[in-house]
Amino acid sequence: MINIAIFASGTGTNFIALDQHIRENQMPIQIACLICDQPDAPVVKKAHELGIPVWTHRLKEFENKATYEQAILQELQKYDLELIVLAGYMKIITNVLLGAYPQAIVNIHPALLPSFPGRHGIEDAFEYGVKITGVTVHWIDGGIDTGPIIAQQAVPILADDDVDKLAQRIHRVEHDLYFDSLCQVLKQRKLIK
Ligand code: GRF
Numbered sequence: 356m357i358n359i360a361i362f363a364s365g366t367g368t369n370f371i372a373l374d375q376h377i378r379e380n381q382m383p384i385q386i387a388c389l390i391c392d393q394p395d396a397p398v399v400k401k402a403h404e405l406g407i408p409v410w411t412h413r414l415k416e417f418e419n420k421a422t423y424e425q426a427i428l429q430e431l432q433k434y435d436l437e438l439i440v441l442a443g444y445m446k447i448i449t450n451v452l453l454g455a456y457p458q459a460i461v462n463i464h465p466a467l468l469p470s471f472p473g474r475h476g477i478e479d480a481f482e483y484g485v486k487i488t489g490v491t492v493h494w495i496d497g498g499i500d501t502g503p504i505i506a507q508q509a510v511p512i513l514a515d516d517d518v519d520k521l522a523q524r525i526h527r528v529e530h531d532l533y534f535d536s537l538c539q540v541l542k543q544r545k546l547i548k
Pocket of ligand 1: 463
């Protein structure tokens with residue numbers, strides 16, 4: 356089995372979509388654990404329902420970001436992880452985890468990077484008035500939504516769109532593109548066919 360860990364902070368629709376794709380396609384991939392910095396987040400409940408181990412603590416329980424990430428690292432080291440998959444994880448990953456997992460941490464962003472990085476990629480693209488936005492899957496390098504791009508998919512902004520309609524279409528694209536991109540990475544590593 357190829358073990359992956361998912362980091363999330365909120366709703367967890369990408370987490371659920373990944374779990375579903377893995378099951379439906381009978382992939383030799385196991386979501387070994389969920390790491391969540393918001394114990395009350397819906398994603399925690401979803402992981403419990405699926406029987407996926409959860410580590411959930413708030414940053415403020417720790418002295419600083421480094422000790423927080425060291426605690427996460429201790430949890431992650433229980434598993435022989437191939438990838439760390441950020442899916443709506445609202446904290447910057449720092450050197451503790453980046454150093455322990457080089458070339459192993461991926462993120463998904465709801466815009467065509469390097470345009471519209473940050474927390475409000477969908478709203479920012481909509482407000483700017485671009486006609487095409489999209490979704491980016493990329494490696495993590497310690498910046499905010501920077502790092503080499505693995506895959507992108509364009510999503511047009513339609514004349515009668517509002518932010519909610521656009522967000523729905525972006526999320527639908529995310530849910531397939533993330534799984535496809537992870538498979539692409541694992542194929543390149545010759546871990547799956
Ligand atoms: C997604 O739009 C993702 O691109 C961004 O955070 C959002 C998470 O949504 N990084 P969900 O929690 O997976 O529903």
